[in-house]
Amino acid sequence: MTLWGGRFSQKLDGLAWALNTSLSVDQRMALQDVDGSIAWATAIHKAGILTDEEHASISLGLDSVKKEFASGQFAFVPSDEDIHTAVERRLNELIGATAGKLHTGRSRNDQVATDFRLWMLQAIPELTSAFNNLQFALVEQAEQAGETLMPGYTHLQRAQPILLAHWWLSHYWALKRDVDRLNDLTKRVSVLPLGSGALAGTPFTIDRDALAKSLGFAEVSQNSLDAVSDRDFAAEYLFVCSMSAVHLSKLAEQVVLYTTAEFGFFELSDAFSTGSSLMPQKKNPDVFELTRGKAGTLIGLLMGLMATVKGLPSTYDKDLQEDKAPVFQATDTLLSILPVKAAALRTMTINPERMRSAIDSTMMTTDLADYLVAKGVPFREAHSLAGKVVRAAGERKVRMEEMPLEMYQAIGPFEADVYQVFDPFESINKRNTVGGTSLQSVRNQIKKIKGE
Ligand code: ARG
Secondary structure: OOOOOOOOOOOOOHHHHHHHOOHHHHHHHHHHHHHHHHHHHHHHHHOOOOOHHHHHHHHHHHHHHHHHHHOOOOOOOOOOOOHHHHHHHHHHHHHHHHHHHOOOOOOHHHHHHHHHHHHHHHHHHHHHHHHHHHHHHHHHHHHHHOOOEEEEEEOOEEEEEEEHHHHHHHHHHHHHHHHHHHHHHHHHHOEEOOOOOOOOOOOOOOOHHHHHHHHOOOEEOOOHHHHHHOOHHHHHHHHHHHHHHHHHHHHHHHHHHHOOOOOOOEEOOHHHOEOOOOOOOOOEOHHHHHHHHHHHHHHHHHHHHHHHHOOOOOOOOHHHHHHHHHHHHHHHHHHHHHHHHHHHHHOOEEOHHHHHHOOOHHHHHHHHHHHHHHOOOOHHHHHHHHHHHHHHHHHHOOOHHHOOHHHHHHHOOOOHHHHHHHOHHHHHHHOOOOOOOOHHHHHHHHHHHHOO
C-alpha cells in the first residue's frame, strides 16, 4: 500500500521504487512519527473530524504501534515506502478503515518536517551530555596538571611557557562554545511545522498552539510555504557538528603530536592505542587520528546539505529527503567519538619532565624585553635589545641564562637581577590578568567553570 495511487494506472517501476523509498533512513524517526500522529489525531478530533470513538480507536492503535517500535516488534513490509506509510499501514491492520481518517488535513511534507525536528530535539540533549562528559575530562586533567609546565607554541615553534592546565582548558572553552551553539539552535528547531499541510496550510480548524504544546514545541511556524521547505535547522545543526569536530580534530592533532617519540609529552594507555600488523614496536593513536579524519567527513556532510538546498524552488521538493542521512551520520559520528576521546584523555600518562625540558630560556625572551620595559625602555627598543641578546648567545653558543652580565651590559641597561627572568614560573605567574596562564588565573578559570 502507498499513501497515493488513485490517479495512476500503472505500478511504480521497481527500480524507481527503490530510488524513491526512504524507509531505511527515516525509520529512525518512528517514535517521533507516532507521537506526531497521536497529537494530530487529538487536533483533528477537536476540529470535529474524528468522533470520540474514532479518536479513541486511533489513539489506542497508535499506542500499540508505538509499543511495537519500542520493543523492536514492529515488522516492516516491502510496500512501506517511508516511516509515515509504515505507521499508517500498521494502524490500518490494527483498527481497520478508521485509520484512513488520520491523515486528514495533513501532508507528509509537514509531517516529515515535524518528525525531523522532534528527533533533533531529543538528539541535542544527548549530544550535549556527551560533550559535557568530555569537558569534565578536560577539567579533571587541568586540575590534575597542577603546576605542570609545558612549552606553548605559535607556528608550531616554541613561543612562551604555559601551564599544562591552561592548555587543557583552552580545549574546554572551545567545546563550551559548541555546546552553547547547539543549545541556542534549540529555539529554531522548536518550531512546529505541522498544520502547514502540503504547502498552503490546512483547511480544518486546528489549534496549532495546542498541538505545539502537546508535542513540546516552543512555537508554531508562521508561514506554511516556509515551514515545509525550511531546512535551516538541519544545516545549522550540521554546522555545529562540523565546528565541534574541527575543535576535536585540533585537540586530536596535538595529542598525536605530543605522543610521538620526538615530543614524548603524553603517552596513551594501551586500551586506547592500536598496534601495527608488521612493526611489533608500534603504538598508534588511531582513536585520535580518526577524530581528525572524521572532522573532514562531517564538514562534507554540511557542504552536501547546503548544496542540496541551494536554489530549490519553493516549497517541498523531493531533494529535501536527502536532509536526514547527513544529520543522523553526523550525530552518530560525534556520539562515537566523544566518549572514547574522554576515556582516552582520562587514562593518558603525562610526562612533566619532558615538557619541562622542552622549555628553554629563549622562550623567556619576551620577559627579557618586559624586564627592560620595567626599567623605562620603550617596548620597541626593548624588543630589539632582547633580540640582540638572543643573537649574541647564539653566536657564542651559550644559553642566555649562562651569558655573563658584562655581555648583557654591552647590549643594554641590564642589571644583575636579569637572570630572574629565565625562571619559567616567574614568566607564567606574571600573566595574571583574566585569561592569562598564571596559576591564579587558571585556578579562577576552573572556579568559573565549576560555578564556584
Ligand atoms: N520521505 C519524504 C522526506 O523525507 C517524506 C515527504 C514526502 N513528501 C512527498 N511529497 N513525497 O522528505
